[in-house]
Each structure stands twice: as structure tokens, then as C-alpha cells.
Amino acid sequence: MLLEQISSSGIVGCGGAGFPTAAKYNTKTEYFIINAAECEPLLKKDHYVMNHYAKECVQAIADVGELLEAKQIVIATKAHYTEEIQALENAIQVLHVPIKLFKMNNFYPAGDEQIMVFEITGRTVPPGGIPLDVGCVISNISTMLNIYRAQHGKSVTHKLLTITGAVKEPKILEVPIGTSFTECLTLAGGATIDDFMFINGGPMMGKTGTKEDFSQQVVTKTTSGIIITGKQDFIYELLEKEMPQVINKARSSCIQCRLCTELCPRYQIGHPIHPHRIMRHLTVTEIPDDIDDDPIWKEALLCCECGICETIACPMGLMPRQVNIYVKHRLAEKGIRYQKKEIPLTPSLMREYQQVPPVKILLKNGLKQYADLKVNELCKHETNVVTIPMKMHIGAPCEPVVQPGDQIKAGDLIGKKPEKALGADIHASIDGIVTAVTTSITIERSAL
Numbered sequence: 001m002l003l004e005q006i007s008s009s010g011i012v013g014c015g016g017a018g019f020p021t022a023a024k025y026n027t028k029t030e031y032f033i034i035n036a037a038e039c040e041p042l043l044k045k046d047h048y049v050m051n052h053y054a055k056e057c058v059q060a061i062a063d064v065g066e067l068l069e070a071k072q073i074v075i076a077t078k079a080h081y082t083e084e085i086q087a088l089e090n091a092i093q094v095l096h097v098p099i100k101l102f103k104m105n106n107f108y109p110a111g112d113e114q115i116m117v118f119e120i121t122g123r124t125v126p127p128g129g130i131p132l133d134v135g136c137v138i139s140n141i142s143t144m145l146n147i148y149r150a151q152h153g154k155s156v157t158h159k160l161l162t163i164t165g166a167v168k169e170p171k172i173l174e175v176p177i178g179t180s181f182t183e184c185l186t187l188a189g190g191a192t193i194d195d196f197m198f199i200n201g202g203p204m205m206g207k208t209g210t211k212e213d214f215s216q217q218v219v220t221k222t223t224s225g226i227i228i229t230g231k232q233d234f235i236y237e238l239l240e241k242e243m244p245q246v247i248n249k250a251r252s253s254c255i256q257c258r259l260c261t262e263l264c265p266r267y268q269i270g271h272p273i274h275p276h277r278i279m280r281h282l283t284v285t286e287i288p289d290d291i292d293d294d295p296i297w298k299e300a301l302l303c304c305e306c307g308i309c310e311t312i313a314c315p316m317g318l319m320p321r322q323v324n325i326y327v328k329h330r331l332a333e334k335g336i337r338y339q340k341k342e343i344p345l346t347p348s349l350m351r352e353y354q355q356v357p358p359v360k361i362l363l364k365n366g367l368k369q370y371a372d373l374k375v376n377e378l379c380k381h382e383t384n385v386v387t388i389p390m391k392m393h394i395g396a397p398c399e400p401v402v403q404p405g406d407q408i409k410a411g412d413l414i415g416k417k418p419e420k421a422l423g424a425d426i427h428a429s430i431d432g433i434v435t436a437v438t439t440s441i442t443i444e445r446s447a448l
């Protein structure tokens with residue numbers, strides 16, 4: 001029943017890539033872990049959810065824990081989120097549910113699922129594996145709010161997100177999926193600078209874009225935040241650099257200091273990933289056609305793209321993460337995946353002394369000026385036009401089930417996941433008339 005509600009509501013993970021939640025929960029597990037760490041600095045959406053919807057989330061967590069037959073249900077958050085912890089503890093007490101809180105240190109990337117599994121259980125997910133390999137299922141706290149709403153008959157139609165940075169009124173927005181970023185910026189009072197760029201997501205793992213790209217963006221099921229910023233050197237460099245430049249700079253300047261490897265969180269939990277070796281490999285060889293025969297290139301597949309190596313570690317301003325992403329694409333073109341290995345893994349003894357405080361990230365990225373902005377006011381807004389992409393999740397794009405001219409209501413099914421494929425159904429987010437159907441569906445309220 002619950003699994004069917006989750007599936008028919010179109011829920012995907014709110015924490016990142018948008019893995020379809022019903023597919024994730026089609027299993028049993030020892031640990032059910034809730035990621036409530038919100039580890040990317042500046043983002044406050046999960047804080048808001050914990051403070052204002054603690055009871056709803058805790059109820060959904062307990063219900064999913066039962067569905068998964070979990071022996072341990074744990075909410076992992078940061079020890080200094082005192083208000084949020086209080087709200088969760090109150091909800092756990094009122095509802096009398098067997099849920100524990102795990103309080104983490106303030107480091108990045110505390111919310112990486114494999115790091116979280118390691119912190120809570122001491123287990124390392126095997127290289128190329130998933131948390132379920134060590135008896136864990138992880139979901140984001142905001143996903144739990146969507147599950148609670150699904151239990152009460154509501155599909156995923158709206159999205160909570162943070163808008164902050166160089167805006168007049170930083171805030172939490174709740175808007176229909178498909179709302180334009182331009183409209184979100186207007187809701188935040190507009191930008192405080194003319195020549196801005198933006199980050200879709202957090203400062204470390206979000207996608208950067210120019211002012212020109214901004215008007216093309218819409219809120220999706222996985223949009224966690226919009227950060228408006230000036231052309232800070234480091235972020236802008238990431239956006240502007242072409243891959244040949246990145247590779248040439250790596251070839252000419254890598255001093256093989258190993259800092260990228262020492263600070264890599266996946267290396268620290270014992271995975272055989274050594275970004276400095278990949279950088280060295282790049283200096284002595286072109287990426288060959290038979291790339292799959294080379295174990296060093298394949299290490300790139302273990303990279304979670306957290307960005308520590310290039311934002312924090314490298315003293316030469318090089319970009320091991322970009323190199324890894326490039327190598328991953330080359331391997332993906334050949335259909336090469338990392339073969340999961342059950343090998344002995346030795347976590348780094350230095351791990352606890354090498355954790356990266358989020359403030360360091362803001363200093364390096366030039367975003368420190370936004371660290372103390374108050375982002376706790378909610379603005380709920382209903383728009384007149386939405387453009388809803390048919391792919392907002394991992395898996396196959398949805399197939400449209402409406403046509404131009406159809407009159408629909410918020411919550412109606414507009415995109416169906418292909419039979420037997422991984423995916424999640426998509427629903428209309430406003431009442432209106434369908435005015436275009438391509439890889440997205442446009443709905444206009446004013447056309448009613």
C-alpha cells in the first residue's frame with residue numbers, strides 16, 4: 001500500500017540525483033538512515049522542513065522503516081542544528097516511534113551517503129557498490145515530507161527550495177514544479193548585482209551557469225537551491241574552463257603532492273581512488289581507446305564529484321574532479337562500469353583530522369559574504385505558467401500522456417514512466433491548459 005502510494009505520487013529522492021524512491025524501497029534492510037545533514041553551505045531547505053514539518057517527517061520515517069523491516073531507524077543530522085534536533089526529538093517523543101538521532105560533526109560532505117553509512121555503522125560500502133550492500137537504505141529528510149503527503153493523497157507537484165546569495169530577500173520558496181528561475185528571483189526581490197551568475201544547487205556540487213543560461217532554467221523535483229553570485233574567481237573559472245585547458249594545466253602544473261588524494265572523502269573511507277594518480281596518468285598518456293584495460297582510469301568511476309580535491313585540496317589550482325568527470329564520460333561512452341569488488345578496505349587513520357569545515361568552502365569560493373544571511377522566511381507562490389521536464393530523475397524519461405489543448409488540474413498525471421523502466425511518474429503542478437508537449441510539458445493557467 002505505502003509502496004504503491006510512493007510510486008503513484010512520483011516521488012524521487014530530494015537529496016541529489018533524483019533516484020526513484022519506490023524502486024529504492026523495494027527491498028528489506030537492517031538500517032534505514034535519514035540524511036538530515038544538509039551539508040552544502042548556504043542551503044536551508046532541509047532546516048526548514050525539520051523545523052516546520054518534523055512530525056510529518058517522523059511519521060513517514062517510522063512508516064517506511066516498518067515497510068523496510070529496518071532494525072535500526074536513524075536520523076543523521078549535525079550536532080549544531082540544535083533547533084532542528086529539538087523539533088525532531090519532540091516529534092519522536094509525541095509519536096512514540098523507535099527512531100534514533102545521530103549527531104555528526106560539522107564537515108563537508110557529511111551528507112554523502114557513503115560517508116554517512118561509514119559514520120553511523122563503521123561499514124564501508126564496497127567500491128562500485130551501494131549502501132544496501134552493507135545493509136543500509138538512505139533517504140533525504142525532505143523526501144519524507146513528500147511521502148507523508150503521498151500518504152494523504154498528494155502527488156509531487158510543488159518544491160521547497162532555498163534562494164539566496166546576491167538577492168534582496170533570501171528566503172525559502174515553495175513553488176509549483178516547472179516554475180522559472182526568473183520568477184523565483186523576482187520572488188526574492190531580484191538580484192543585487194547586474195552581472196550575476198548562479199549556482200543550481202549547493203556551492204560544491206551545484207551546477208554553475210551564466211545570467212544568459214538563467215532564463216532557461218526551471219524548478220524540478222531535485223532543485224534544492226538557487227544561489228545568485230558575482231563572478232567569483234574560482235567558481236567562474238570552473239564555468240569558463242574548457243576541458244583541453246583543464247588537461248593542459250594538469251599536465252604542466254601537477255606537483256604530485258597527493259593532497260587531492262589525502263583529502264578525498266572516498267579515499268579516506270578506504271576506496272581505491274587516488275586522484276593524484278589519475279592526474280599523473282594524464283601527464284604521461286593520452287586517454288586511449290582501450291581505456292577499460294587500465295585500472296587507474298577506472299578509479300575515476302569511484303569519484304562522487306564532491307569537489308574537495310579541486311576546491312580545497314589542490315595548491316596549484318588544478319581540477320582533479322573535472323578530470324574525473326571527463327574520464328567517467330569517456331568510460332560511459334564505452335558502457336564501462338566499475339565492477340563491484342569485495343576487497344579488504346583500510347580507512348585512513350587521518351580521516352577525523354582532515355575533515356573540511358563548510359566555512360572553508362565559502363572562503364575559497366568567495367561566498368563567505370552570504371554565510372550569515374537569514375534564510376528562514378517561507379514564500380508560497382502559485383505561478384501562471386509552468387514548463388515541466390519529462391526527465392527529472394535517474395532512469396528513463398517519462399512519456400507524455402496529455403496533448404496540447406487538454407485542460408488539466410494540478411495533480412493530474414501528465415507523464416508516465418515507461419513500463420518496466422526505472423523512473424517516476426510526473427504530475428501537473430497547476431490547473432490550466434496544456435500549450436506545448438516536447439521533452440517538457442507547458443501548462444498555462446491564463447489559457448483557461
Ligand code: SF4
Pocket residue numbers: 260263264265266267273275302303304305306307308309310320321324
Ligand atoms: S571530487 Fe575529488 S575529492 Fe571528491 S570524491 Fe572525487 S576525487 Fe575524491
Ligand code: SF4
Pocket residue numbers: 253254255256257258259260261275276279313314315316317318319320
Ligand atoms: S593536489 Fe593538485 S598538485 Fe597535488 S597531486 Fe593533486 S592535482 Fe596534483
